[in-house]
Amino acid sequence: METQGIFMSDMSRIRSRYLNLLETALVGTLYGDPGSQPWSSREFHPDKRALGRDWPALAQTMIGSIRMRSLRHMCETVLLDDIPGDFIETGVWRGGACIYMKGILEAHGDTRRCLFVADSFQGLPPPNAAIYAADAADAGDRHHTFEQLKVSRKEVENNFKKYGLLDDRVVFL
Numbered sequence: 001m002e003t004q005g006i007f008m009s010d011m012s013r014i015r016s017r018y019l020n021l022l023e024t025a026l027v028g029t030l031y032g033d034p035g036s037q038p039w040s041s042r043e044f045h046p047d048k049r050a051l052g053r054d055w056p057a058l059a060q061t062m063i064g065s066i067r068m069r070s071l072r073h074m075c076e077t078v079l080l081d082d083i084p085g086d087f088i089e090t091g092v093w094r095g096g097a098c099i100y101m102k103g104i105l106e107a108h109g110d111t112r113r114c115l116f117v118a119d120s121f122q123g124l125p126p127p128n129a130a131i132y133a134a135d136a137a138d139a140g141d142r143h144h145t146f147e148q149l150k151v152s153r154k155e156v157e158n159n160f161k162k163y164g165l166l167d168d169r170v171v172f173l
């Protein structure tokens, strides 16, 4: 089948190439992005980055390539099976996994679904077992003290803009 001079097989190959490239840019494997302290050493470890086992210095997601592939598979299943609904990520950090979801929507020509980007945009709260009983298990946890986990909404918006993927169907919560 041909659409505007481009065969569908070409379309799917171009889409796949775009998404592969987007993934390597967002994960940092494209440019050998080093880790950042205190969680990680200041070297690029491809194995850790594949598994999402370090904090990237510059890359926009810390979940790693394998989980990004899984995310893509889930999003594409929703799109190809025409399952209704919007997309959301709760806890976005620099926005990389969300940017990937938006890229997937774009690559499949979806003009209907919204992408919800939900975060405090100021890092983790300290554990508070007085209000949330389950927080008792996190007593002494220090993640709320790490500046690296505090990413403002403006910074996340700018990251979307860098990839040309910010529009009015990206909704910040």
Ligand SMILES: C[S@@+](CC[C@H](N)C(=O)[O-])C[C@H]1O[C@@H](n2cnc3c(N)ncnc32)[C@H](O)[C@@H]1O
Residues within 6 Å of the ligand: 060, 061, 062, 063, 090, 091, 092, 093, 094, 095, 096, 097, 098, 118, 119, 120, 121, 122, 123, 124, 125, 149, 150, 151
């Ligand atoms: C580990 S990072 C998320 C990593 C991200 N999914 C990625 O792709 O790299 C955790 C994020 O969750 C947010 N967060 C954690 N607890 C939260 C809470 N109680 N309310 C709102 N945001 C929270 C933090 O601000 C941070 O951006």
